[in-house]
């Protein structure tokens with residue numbers, strides 16, 4: 001595990017984000033306890049990526065604040081790695097001019113970077129592609145490389161932005177096992193409901209930026225507001 005002190009709690013307090021006249025997040029509060037797998041779901045445009053962008057410091061809240069381990073926290077993108085927070089991207093944002101191994105080494109620190117990067121690639125089943133350029137690989141393989149890049153630093157918080165997109169049923173099953181086995185705190189934005197329901201401890205549902213439900217997968221799947229806003233359409 002990470003040498004960083006263990007996460008006590010990441011919390012969003014009454015976060016609102018406005019882009020001009022559009023309210024992308026509307027008074028969203030969320031507490032993420034250590035070791036929990038927390039899903040964020042909702043229809044397209046509900047504000048899921050904006051929520052991730054707030055946590056990563058890419059988008060400043062219009063109002064509200066965050067705390068990390070109980071302390072007021074203003075996230076800055078360049079500090080995330082040092083704080084043990086890693087994020088995968090919706091697409092696969094790897095550097096085309098570098099090998100797969102070099103891409104994964106970007107996510108780690110110290111003298112053992114290469115060995116750790118190889119271990120992360122092995123864990124994600126793509127070590128045989130270490131010397132390849134990411135652009136030459138199939139999409140699902142690049143997604144595995146992206147996961148390796150996020151996992152290599154043994155993050156305290158792993159933020160997964162639509163990791164199942166473009167994966168087939170077997171790949172998604174593999175992904176579900178990986179997520180459950182990380183043993184770290186996970187925030188998961190995902191449209192693939194079977195994955196969300198099988199791995200998450202709790203789920204926040206957004207609709208037009210508003211939090212409409214927060215609960216266990218069982219509670220969420222039985223919530224009529226969620227079914228109306230999202231699950232009915234997604235099923």
Ligand SMILES: Nc1ncnc2c1ncn2[C@@H]1O[C@H](COP(=O)(O)OP(=O)(O)OP(=O)(O)O)[C@@H](O)[C@H]1O
Pocket residue numbers: 019022023024042043044045046047048049050051
């Ligand atoms: N930088 C921005 N400037 C203006 N509007 C934005 C910006 N980023 C997001 N939005 C808008 O905010 C709303 C929420 O977008 P967001 O990408 O967070 O939704 P999402 O739930 O992640 O959607 P999807 O499931 O399609 O990825 C959308 O209406 C989007 O068009």
